[in-house]
Amino acid sequence: MSRHVFLPAVDKGQFFCFPDSIGHYHLNPNHMVDRQTGELTMFNFHLVSSGKGYAEVDGRVYPLHAGDVFLYFPGQAQRYYSSEEEPWEVYWIHFYGTLVSEYFIDRGFAHFPLYTLRQWESLQQLFEILLNETKESGGLESARISMLTYGLLAEFVLYAEPLGVRRGNNATERIMELLPLIQEAAQEPFELDNWAKKAGMSTSYFCRNFRKVTQRTPMEFVTLCRLRLAKQMLLEAKEKSVSVIAESCGYPSSSYFIKRFREHEGITPTEYRNLYI
Numbered sequence: 001m002s003r004h005v006f007l008p009a010v011d012k013g014q015f016f017c018f019p020d021s022i023g024h025y026h027l028n029p030n031h032m033v034d035r036q037t038g039e040l041t042m043f044n045f046h047l048v049s050s051g052k053g054y055a056e057v058d059g060r061v062y063p064l065h066a067g068d069v070f071l072y073f074p075g076q077a078q079r080y081y082s083s084e085e086e087p088w089e090v091y092w093i094h095f096y097g098t099l100v101s102e103y104f105i106d107r108g109f110a111h112f113p114l115y116t117l118r119q120w121e122s123l124q125q126l127f128e129i130l131l132n133e134t135k136e137s138g139g140l141e142s143a144r145i146s147m148l149t150y151g152l153l154a155e156f157v158l159y160a161e162p163l164g165v166r167r168g169n170n171a172t173e174r175i176m177e178l179l180p181l182i183q184e185a186a187q188e189p190f191e192l193d194n195w196a197k198k199a200g201m202s203t204s205y206f207c208r209n210f211r212k213v214t215q216r217t218p219m220e221f222v223t224l225c226r227l228r229l230a231k232q233m234l235l236e237a238k239e240k241s242v243s244v245i246a247e248s249c250g251y252p253s254s255s256y257f258i259k260r261f262r263e264h265e266g267i268t269p270t271e272y273r274n275l276y277i
Contacts, residue, residue: 010142017153018145022130031082033080034078044071045070045094068163069114069116070114109160117156130148186226187250192219229248230245
């Protein structure tokens with residue numbers, strides 16, 4: 001059984017992201033794709049919702065089960081297929097848009113195409129909503145379709161972990177438990193040794209596993225948390241100066257804060273604030 005919708009093309013600069021096609025395959029043991037480098041010029045995103053399949057990456061075969069996802073960037077070689085004994089059910093979308101590559105790269109989703117999700121059922125629901133919307137509107141409700149597509153991708157980014165990291169890995173579990181605590185304390189001086197001790201690991205082992213889980217170093221993660229807080233304060237606490245906000249976010253030196261902010265956002269804190277005033 002299969003469902004799929006192909007949408008009219010829109011100007012790639014009109015929306016952040018927009019689907020070229022979206023579909024759902026169920027009980028198709030012959031489902032197999034083998035694309036050469038450069039063959040598909042848009043993003044390819046699949047969610048496995050039941051059954052079993054396989055993806056080949058750098059000569060290695062990875063089994064995929066319910067909750068596993070693969071995300072290929074435009075132009076990447078792709079080889080994946082369903083199990084004949086346990087045919088998979090997959091939801092898929094091919095999409096394009098402005099700054100999408102930067103969006104994924106900035107969040108660490110460019111190094112490896114295979115992921116798993118703890119809360120994949122909500123992603124499946126978003127696929128169903130998007131499928132129904134595209135069918136009912138005939139692809140004409142472009143703004144809503146783009147919004148739903150972004151919601152689907154944001155859900156993936158929020159819950160995805162590199163495939164093979166989480167399952168049966170107690171070190172990963174401990175780091176996952178610490179992430180919200182690190183985020184809450186991001187404005188405080190970051191003491192790597194103390195966080196490693198809380199995880200029950202040596203500093204080097206903590207750093208290796210932290211990178212596996214988040215695709216970032218601990219300090220890179222803390223920096224993103226600090227800058228996220230800074231952006232919120234710049235807009236919500238307009239009476240506070242940049243230097244006060246810098247100190248509140250863990251940067252005693254306002255010049256260093258401005259430098260880090262510009263590196264990540266491409267503009268200064270003051271310029272960022274002025275965009276929304």
